Amino acid sequence: MASLHHDSTCEHEQPVDAGTSGGLAPWRERLAKQMLLDHLAEGIPVARLAEACALSRSHFARAFKCSTGMTPQDWLRQQRLARAKELIRTSDLSLTRIGLECGFYDQAHFSRLFTRAEGVNPMSWRLIGE
Structure with missing residues (x-):
């Protein structure tokens, strides 16, 4: 019987504590959310959010979802x-x-x-x- 690999570093259904989940550090989450709010009308590229948080785009996107339970686009x-x-x-x-x-x-x-x-x-x- 095949076993399925489950990445336990992030549960996508609920926001979780970044310290143990692979989510964003609190300061990065606050920064990203504020930048998203500051660009509510025109939007902002995920790459720019990632750069401001000193993370790669893919790491940022995964960590944001771990921290908030949704993608940056869904949160926006x-x-x-x-x-x-x-x-x-x-x-x-x-x-x-x-x-x-x-x-x-x-x-x-x-x-x-x-x-x-x-x-x-x-x-x-x-x-x-x-």
């Missing part, structure tokens, strides 16, 4: 959606403008990802919140 998408929800709740900006300010390619892209995450489109979500 989650932050974009959170910012969009905040703007929908607190501003009168059009949904098109909100989508663009949060880094989505266009209204359709924003609406598709928002609906997938929230189970309802942004306009309905705005109306429910009123």
Whole structure:
């Protein structure tokens, strides 16, 4: 019977302590998250995040996922959606403008990802919140 090799340095389902998991050091995680937030609208290449953390691109990507439970791109998408929800709740900006300010390619892209995450489109979500 064949045995499967399991890499125990990182459990991908849950964020874990970087000290024992192969994840990012706390300062690197904070730096990467802040850089992602600073570039919310336009995005930032993973290679640039890795360089700022003095890690190779592949090591950074793996360690980020170990630390947060998601890829840098997924974490950024989650932050974009959170910012969009905040703007929908607190501003009168059009949904098109909100989508663009949060880094989505266009209204359709924003609406598709928002609906997938929230189970309802942004306009309905705005109306429910009123």
